[in-house]
Every structure is written in structure tokens, then in C-alpha cells.
Amino acid sequence: MRKIPDKSWIDILRCERFRDQRYRDGCEAFMKYAEMNPKNLSSGAMYCPCYRCKNMKLKNKDEIRSHIANSGFYEEYKYWSYHGEGCTENEVPDVHVDTSHGVRIDDTDINLQTDIGPDYTEYDINNDNEYDIIVDVQDAHAPEDLDRIMKLLEDSENDLYQGCTEYSRFSFMLELLHIKSLSGMANTYFEMLLVLLRKVVPGGERSIPKTTYAAKQIVSDLGLDYNKIDACPNDCILYYKDNKDLQECPTCGVSQWKQQTRSSTRQPTESMSQQSMILAKVLRHFPLVSRLQRLYMNKDTTENMRWHKEDRIEDGKLRHPADAEAWKHIDKTFPNFAHECRNVRLGLSSDGFNPFGVKSSAYANLSGCSTKGKFACPVCGPEFEGLHLPYSRKCCYWFNRRWLPSGHKYRKLINKFDGTVETRNKPRQMTGADIVKLLEHLPKIRFGKNRYSKYESLKARGSCKKKKTLKRKRAF
Template sequence: MDKAWMSKNGLSHEYEAGVESFLQFAMQNANDPNEIPFPCTRCGNLQMKDVRTIRAHLCCNGMDLTYHTWIWHGERSTVKNPMNDSDQVGPDEHKYFAEETIDMVHDAYDSYAENPSQFHKILEDAEKPLYSGCTKFTKLTALVKLFNLKAKYSWSDKSFTDLLSLLGEMLPDHNELPLSYYDAKKSFSALGMNYVKIHACPNDCILYRKEFEDLSNCPICGMSRWKLGNNSVVNEGIPAKVLWYFPPIPRFQRLFRNKEVSKELTWHADKRICDGYLRHPADSPAWKVVDQKWPDFASESRNLRLAISADGINPHSLMSSAYSCWPVVMITYNLPPWLCMKRKFMMLSLLIYGPKQPGNDIYVYLAPLVDELKCLWEIGVDAYDAYRKEYFSLRAVLLWTINDFPAYGNMSGCVVKGYQACPICGEETYSTRLKHSRKILYIGHRRFLPRNHPYRRQKKAFNGKQEFNPAPKPLTGLEVLERVDKINYRSGKMSGKLQREELETKSCWKRKSIFFELEYWKHLHVRHVLDAMHIEKNVCESLIGTLLNVPGKTKDGVAARLD
């Protein structure tokens, strides 16, 4: 079936004709014409309505381009058996997997590669029809849809158990649906990815790994490794704080085991248009620095260029900062721009579980990830390229981190508040404290104008002085390393209180970033970047609110006028 119309302009005749053909196909395979899943980019097949409403959604929101096989609308899916090269298709085999489910099966195959019989047993259990005669759902696809709904609507574990129990009673006897959240999670986790639970000090001093692996108390603050119960009784075996670590190397190897993905991982070298325009990180000077300084790394187009992003979230969906959970997500830039930011290719590598945010001690939790990045750079790992059908040595480089401004300071070790909060100007930051607003004002931006710009000579419109100083030059990685190499920073919340006075000196650096353990880090031009979302939201919203005098949003208040 031709699906080229999905990527066409929503106002074109081809798109309109494609929508009509899709709706006809969905109507022919629907049990109830008023209960058809929405395949638009906004709904993602999680809501069900009539054809008229779906047509309006597809015209307004567009078709979900990741919905390649119309599995929720009656199309039969072709699933490649990872144990051989033959395609197994047919109405009796019940291969109705969504794209994410197929990837899970391939990942599980790699995990059980040394024991094929065990994998076959798990796969057969996942592929069972939901009940005898069911042609719409298998056990696994039903669980995928239910877990998606659980996550979307924030259902509690107890309510999810009650729902499964009710659905089990509604379905025919001897159905395959688990009757509790615990059983569903057990069925689901067999095909999931591997992870490592690393115990951590509740004060963020250390991780209990390497030389600290067998300790029961933190050697820095003395806190117990185990959770304290009633009357401060130590619950042996229950860790006080846990880091969830998802090793990236096995997942990088799995990427190359998929023929289509392996082909796309060299897009930057095979298909990218080099015309001087910046459309992809591969067009940036930062990418070219790696190519020029390490030509042996650049000669293998399959070597990965990575970025990581970290920020605090509240998993309980409350507008409160009382609880903070920090995911660290890894992005692969080898892929084309329409794929590298897809959820499927954004890898969760660390989950720093709350309730307190790690702050400046986040480097303690980044240590396992940095160790693997060092291995990927210095040694490499063996990987099999399913597209080219050959083994090769896979290496990787971390180009930069992506954060909001507070997390920028945590990751880089620089000061992001106070009188020297500009990472570019550093010790040459022009700042003063406003008496009435009780905030620090950052001035001196005329230094960045051309030397002969007329604003440099104006006095009245600015601070009553002319400005002829040159713009400060950003420090190179080598210069930053020279300044932070001798800083003695003590990790942990308790240590942080003791050295607070030391951090309030005139230095704009708090500590040495853990990423300097990577051999190439000091040579990169850009090491930490700010994400555009926060800049658009916070800065632009304040500007527009002030210019338009929006109530509650404007910064033009009494204190500002007095200052």
C-alpha cells in the first residue's frame, strides 16, 4: 500500500487523497466505525473516535510518520525472525507488533543470544494471541498499549491491577492477559533492556562501586548505606539511595544489528548534503574539529558522535520542587535529523532517583557513564554491522552536554549565579546589585558591538559612560582545565556546607568537570550548550510580557522603575 502521502504537505491533493484512502481502509477493518484509533501526531492511536473526527485531526495535526505499519487499523505486520533470514507472515501466526515492540524483541534476542531456546520460549509466550481466535492483539501488543495508557494518564499501580483484573473477567476464558501489575511487569521485563542498580550515599558523596563496593557506611560522611526505619533502625539490604544505570554499549551494538538502522547510522557520511549550510551537527565546526584532530576516528563513518542531556523532573506530575528525579538521556548524532531526536533513539543512560537533586555532586553519578565513554574512545568494542554483514571496532566521542542554565553549572563546574555568572565573560563579567529589586544586573553588553559602533560612544541612553573595552574571549578547554585542575572540591551535601565559604570567592569555577577525564574533552571548542526550550520560554516570555505589558508577566514594576 502506497504511504508516500503521509509525508506530503497537509494542504496538497495527494495528502487529502491519502487520508481518504486510509479512512476507507480503516472502515473496512473496523469492528465499530465509531471507535477507530486516532493516528495523528497528537493522539498517537491512544484515543478512539468516528471517521469524521479522525479526518479533522489528520488535516489539522498531520499523520504520525512513525506509524509505518497500520497495525491498529487492520494491516498485517511483517516481523523478521531474528533467528533466521526468513519472514514469517500469516493470519495464523499473530505477528501484530508495533515498531517499538519489534525493537524490544530484537533487543531481547541479543540479550539471550547465548541461549536460543530460552529466547524462543519467551518469544512464543509474547506472541500468543490474547485469547483463542483473537486476530487483533497478542499478549505483548496488548500489554504495550495498556502500559502506554498507564503512563499517559498517570494510573497508579493499584488502579492498573484493578483494570487488568476487570479486563480478564470480560475477556473469554483462558485468555493470556496478566491479572495484576506485578505479573504484567514480569512478562514485560523479560523483553526489556538490562540495567544495573548501584547503591549511592544519601548525601551524594560516593557510589558503592569499585573500592567502595563492600562498604556499609559512607567513608566521607559516615551515613549508613542502608535505609533507616522506625527508631533509626537500619534495614539491612534496603539501600538508602539507588542509581539506575542503563549501560549504553550493548544498545549501541544492537543498533547495528538492525539493517535499516545500521544503514541510517552512516547517513552523515553517505547522504548528507555538504553545501555550507548548517542543518545538522555534522555541518558544525565542533564536528570538524574531531575529524581534523583524530583522522583515524573520522575514517570510520560508523563511529558514533554523542551528546547527553540532564535535567530534573518531578515524576509525580506536581508543580513542586519538593521532589526531583534526574534522568540523563543520550542522543546519537550519526542519524539524520528526522530520526536522531525520535524517542526510539533517545537512550536513557542514567536515572538518579530523588528525592533531593544531586546539584554540583552530579559528577558522582556520571562516573559509570564516563568510564564506558572512555572505553568507547580508547579501546572500542566489537560490533556486527547487519547492513554490510561484517564485524568492526565501534568507537564513540561525546561532543557536548545539553542543559538548562542551572544544570549547565552542575555539569561544567562553573558559577551560574552571583556577580560572575556569565560562563563566557567569567571574571570579566560586568555586574551590579539593584537596590530595590534586590537582584544582580548584568551590563556591559556594548563590548560585543563592533569597535566603531555609535552605541559605544553614547552615555545618556546607557550607564552614563562610554564603552571602549574589547569583548572578552571565551576560554579554551585547555585554559579551563588549567584553572580548575587544582581546585579541591569535596563531594557530598555535608561537605558542601563546610566549603560554602570557599566557593563564595571571586573565582568563577567551583570544581573540575568529570568530563575532563575524557582524553579529547579539553580539545573541544564547545563542551556544554544551553537548550533552546528554556531560552524561548523564560527569556522570550519575559521580553514579550514586558513589551506588551501582560499582567503578571511584565518585569516593569515599581522596584524596576525605582532602580
């Protein structure tokens, strides 16, 4: 049975740490506790909790002791999840430093604790095997998050009207906005629908908002918003971090702004020109962390997120990405990551996924290789070939007998295929070195589309409409 050491020494002021014996004893107690972690790697390496590493680097025991002695212990790391706290049921805490109080959303406790640093959410297991969302109270955003959760909880418990058991106020607005998104309904028509529902639904004037903005505010507490990032019109760069103060692209020289033309002959003032500045292109970024956190807030989705580790049957059949070789390779390469069933793996699938709008080019864009013509297979490379049909002007991939075993009867059948005997083996799959060798003679590629030049001004939408030219009548 492991005993959780006293953690009060972590709060000792930094200027007094290295001369305080209680701090040194606490660091040594932490090391003994971490060495007894049943999830330690066979190599003996552990995550270093010093102020510089902050549990982001694996070190051996001597290096960790040296780092803590020189840099100090990371004071916001008070729940030792990286060193085994919470992974055994028989742990007995010596002194509780928990200053939290809990709320519950959908049978899931949310405990606010002094935990492991700002802008980080840790998922822990309590004695009932239910997942707690632990939010750092030292983070400046924690009170706002608590207010959001409490408001979300209040809306999810309020009925749409008295006696309604199917929908709450929150779920009803979420369903309406979902329909609006799928149908492409304009805000004007959506607000007309809201006005009608306010009259029809009992107590609708209290539970249903008037405007689209107010309806979105109800579900905005889910935290599933997006961030707007300015982009170059030629897709060269994003005006982000080091480039956020630039006014034009350093690669192609195109301005970040469109020019708003004015019908007035008066000279525009500086304030007028600033108000008329319109961004040429905007990227919408959907943060992933907040969406993953919301999946763990619900008891049902939490169980589904852990299914691959807890309930999946391993019978050698491929039913889930966890049965694939890529998943197993990650398990072998990062055993500490694979041991925790709540860790999330991200993958991109091209099967039925069409991010670029053109179905014939979705796989080509993902692989960076042509999927048409005589060399249509990115896996086989130059050894793959196709047969061009002159009358239909299409390519036919007729040489699939190369993949059959060497003694297969179809290799010698002449009448059933193209009149030849297939003696070749299947094409050799290209390695990374082969791909680099093929691409080393290509000219240097500059990212971007080159749709605009720095010498032409970007016009705002609708400011320079061209006259529609009529089609020439067909002469018979």
C-alpha cells in the first residue's frame, strides 16, 4: 500500500526553499513515492517535475534529483498523475491539500483542485471508477469556466415548458441550431421561426430567445467556438505569432487587406480609411482540446472513449483502429502513453472523407501524388503502369495479375485476359529513401497559389462587379 506524502512543502516560497529542511525532505519523499509507481517504465525513466521540465521530459532518477535541487519543484504540480497518483485503489493520503468543492454534470463529478498548471485539464479516476474533470483554480480562467458550467447545468435542467419531458431549454435550442446549420437557413428566416415558436410554445417568451445571436449564446457555454486567424490571400502564411503585426505577406508581397472603393468624391479621412479595411482572407481554427474535454464530461461518451482499452475483444480481426498495425506500433514505441486508456490518438482517414470538395482528388491531395494516368498508385510508384484506351480516352489498370502468387493458374490464362502470360512479381513498395531520390531533382516549391500579385489591389466583394457576358448563339 503506497502512502501519498505530505504536499504542503510545495507551497514554500521559492526564496526560502533551498534552506528549508522541510522542502528537502519533501522532495526526497516525492522521489521515494515516484519510484514505487507501478506504471514506471522498464528503463527506470520518469517524467521530471522540475520547474524547467514540467513533466515534459523523461529523465533517470539521478537527473531528476539534480534538476529539482537546481531548478526547484514545479509548484503547480500538486496532483502527481505522472508519477502514479490515482492508479492504485489502496493509496492513503497523508495530508489533503484539496481546497475544492464539486458539482455534477450528467452523473460526472467536476472537482476544482489545485492541480498541474494553467490551461491544462487532467482526467482522474475516483473510487467509483467515474471520471473527474480537474481544473486548476490558480488559472485565471477557472472562475469563468465554473460560471459557464453552472449556467450550462441550469439550462440543461430547465424544461422547455412545464410538463415537457422530451426537451430542455438547452437541448431544444441545440436541435434548432443544428437544423439551421444543415439546411443553410439564413438568420432572417431563423428569427422568423423563433418568433413563431415564442407564440406557439407555452411560456415561449421566457424560454425561447428572439434573435439568432441570443440563441447561439445559450449553447456557447459548451466551449466549442472557433478562432479567427488572418491569412494571406495566396495561402503563403498566417498572420499569427511572429507575423501578427505584418500588413503584407513577406513571401508574395500581397496586402493583408482588401480595398473598399467609395462612390463619394470627398477625400476620405484617416478614421474612415481604417473603418473600411476588410481582411482579404480569414482562417477559422477549431480548437481540439476543448472538444476532447467535452467528450469526457459526459458519462456515456467517456465510456465510449475508453472502449478500445477496456471492452474491445482482441481476436485477431480488424474491427477497430486499435486492431491495426499502426495502433500497435504506437503501443510498442510509447508504452507509457499506451498504458493510459484515456489518452487520445488522432488519425486521418481518406475513406469517404472529402475535405477538398472534389471526390476524385481527395486521396491525391492527402498523398501528395497523382491518382490518375499511368502512374496512379502512390504506393507502387514508377513501377505501376496503366493501359490507355484510345477510344474511350481513359486509363485501364489491367495488370492486377502481378499480385497473384507465382504459381497461380490465372497467370498463364491467355484467353481470359490480355493475351499474355504474366511472369512479373508485384511492384516493390517504395521506401522513404526512394521517394527522396525521386524528388531531389524537382525545383524548390514555394507554398501558395499565386492567384494575386503585389501590384494589383484586392477589391472588396461587390465593389467591382463585371458585366455578365451573354453566350454566343449557336449557328446551325
